[in-house]
Amino acid sequence: MSTPIRFFYRGAVHEVSGVAPTQTVLQHLREDLHCTGTKEGCAEGDCGACTVVLGSLEHGKLEMKAVNSCIQFTPTLDGKALFTVEDLQQAGGTLHPVQQALVECHGSQCGFCTPGFAMSLWGMYLKQEGQGCPSRREIDDTLSGNLCRCTGYRPIIEAARRMTELPRVDFDRKTLAATLQGLQREAGTVYSHGGQTFHAPRTIDELVAARGAHPQAVLLAGSTDVGLWVTKQMRDIADIIWLGHVEELKAVREADGMLEVGAGVSLNDAYAAVCARYPQLAELWQRFASLPIRHAGTLGGNVANGSPIGDSMPWLIALGSRLLLRGSAGERELALEDFYLGYQQKDLQPGEFVQALRIPLPRAGLAFRSYKLAKRFDQDISAVCAAFALAFDGSVIKHARLAFGGMAATPKRAARAEAALLGRAWDEPALKDAMAALAQDYAPLTDMRASDAYRMQGAQNLLRRFWLETRIENPLPAEAVNAYSYLSA
Numbered sequence: 001m002s003t004p005i006r007f008f009y010r011g012a013v014h015e016v017s018g019v020a021p022t023q024t025v026l027q028h029l030r031e032d033l034h035c036t037g038t039k040e041g042c043a044e045g046d047c048g049a050c051t052v053v054l055g056s057l058e059h060g061k062l063e064m065k066a067v068n069s070c071i072q073f074t075p076t077l078d079g080k081a082l083f084t085v086e087d088l089q090q091a092g093g094t095l096h097p098v099q100q101a102l103v104e105c106h107g108s109q110c111g112f113c114t115p116g117f118a119m120s121l122w123g124m125y126l127k128q129e130g131q132g133c134p135s136r137r138e139i140d141d142t143l144s145g146n147l148c149r150c151t152g153y154r155p156i157i158e159a160a161r162r163m164t165e166l167p168r169v170d171f172d173r174k175t176l177a178a179t180l181q182g183l184q185r186e187a188g189t190v191y192s193h194g195g196q197t198f199h200a201p202r203t204i205d206e207l208v209a210a211r212g213a214h215p216q217a218v219l220l221a222g223s224t225d226v227g228l229w230v231t232k233q234m235r236d237i238a239d240i241i242w243l244g245h246v247e248e249l250k251a252v253r254e255a256d257g258m259l260e261v262g263a264g265v266s267l268n269d270a271y272a273a274v275c276a277r278y279p280q281l282a283e284l285w286q287r288f289a290s291l292p293i294r295h296a297g298t299l300g301g302n303v304a305n306g307s308p309i310g311d312s313m314p315w316l317i318a319l320g321s322r323l324l325l326r327g328s329a330g331e332r333e334l335a336l337e338d339f340y341l342g343y344q345q346k347d348l349q350p351g352e353f354v355q356a357l358r359i360p361l362p363r364a365g366l367a368f369r370s371y372k373l374a375k376r377f378d379q380d381i382s383a384v385c386a387a388f389a390l391a392f393d394g395s396v397i398k399h400a401r402l403a404f405g406g407m408a409a410t411p412k413r414a415a416r417a418e419a420a421l422l423g424r425a426w427d428e429p430a431l432k433d434a435m436a437a438l439a440q441d442y443a444p445l446t447d448m449r450a451s452d453a454y455r456m457q458g459a460q461n462l463l464r465r466f467w468l469e470t471r472i473e474n475p476l477p478a479e480a481v482n483a484y485s486y487l488s489a
Helices: 026-034 097-104 114-125 136-142 154-162 173-185 206-213 226-231 269-277 279-286 291-296 299-305 313-317 414-423 427-440 452-472 476-489
Strands: 003-007 012-016 051-058 061-068 081-083 189-193 196-200 218-220 239-244 252-255 260-261 322-327 329-335 340-342 351-358 365-373 384-395 396-405
Touching: 003 173, 012 351, 026 206, 051 114, 051 173, 061 114, 061 173, 061 291, 081 173, 097 154, 114 154, 136 154, 196 396, 206 239, 206 351, 252 269, 252 476, 260 269, 260 299, 269 279, 269 291, 269 299, 279 365, 299 313, 299 351, 313 365, 313 384, 365 452, 384 452, 396 414, 414 427, 427 452
Parallel strands: 003 081, 196 239, 218 239
Antiparallel strands: 003 012, 051 061, 051 081, 189 196, 252 260, 260 351, 322 329, 322 351, 365 384, 384 396
């Protein structure tokens, strides 16, 4: 029996049935609800014209997050609250401070992208309560997923500052949380229409049972990849198992010297937890897609997808991370680097799924960095992503783990380069031997993002940058390394 989708929208509980499980939230807004303030620009989560804010209960606490409605499926709204640009208007038609600031600062030009900017700014407005004016970095990060084709970013940034100076408009979190609590279901649900089925388990046991019964079903987490299967590739997906309601997959905890991150933890929350232990990953966190994508996507999904150009796998492999897999036969654990068997081929048994990642906690004497090469700083896919971890016995390299994305069909360690370093001092001769060995470890491809020669030279130069920053004698500060990298490019 199909269970209707229920969510809070425009001040009331909205119930939906009779739509395809792969209908996007944007399509439902514009085509069914005739709520046309939210726009479609790219239909792949890049431009931000479709940005909405979702309210959900996470571990019993209300969370408000901006996401891309163009790649989120309508059934994922069940038990949540949906806010669009139409919700910003205040009683009597008064503009919200976000809207008023955009007007005062001339932040709208052609206007097509403006609703998305307004919703991203509103998401930040809710988080900034009592914190005053946001920093430029907070503004840039908030707007990283919104593109203005008129190139009018300066007045929009000014509006982000101005909105905090206007009289505050409070948001009734308590009432919304109580409403959402009433929408929560005690057990998993199944929604069906037109030969497609959307399974939404609520416990790990229900997930194991659903996966066992439907081993060919598509596992859906943040929809930042699967959503494009529908909007861009026009694929017909018969069965979906959604992980978004399984609380056990959203846990982050420390145990036995490891940081365990559930496969359902969002990218943003996962990187926040990891960066609290490894601050060296802060820049990669900022550069990993846009904030709405990080709000929706999951670290477990990024790893399970196994893209050779994914940004998470190199540093996870360099740190020696492990995967916890779960299926009807129970749990098993393996090293992340052993999970990838070939291009888009993973060591997964029928009915098995990724339950959690186990990341070693920092230890004394570990030199660790991760770097990304891409054409843009924000929201761009890597040409090369590198991660390096060295452990020393005095001045001698005791352990070496060098991993790259974008250099092979899978995220892969540089075994020959590692061997060139082991048992040696971390000096320039060892560095040069390791750089030369990279040419034996990888045979990169030429594609639209980079040539094979660029990838190889970039990989070698990133290893040199790592040496400049971590060499025992006279390590260079990051700003000097950046200048050196620019001058030697």
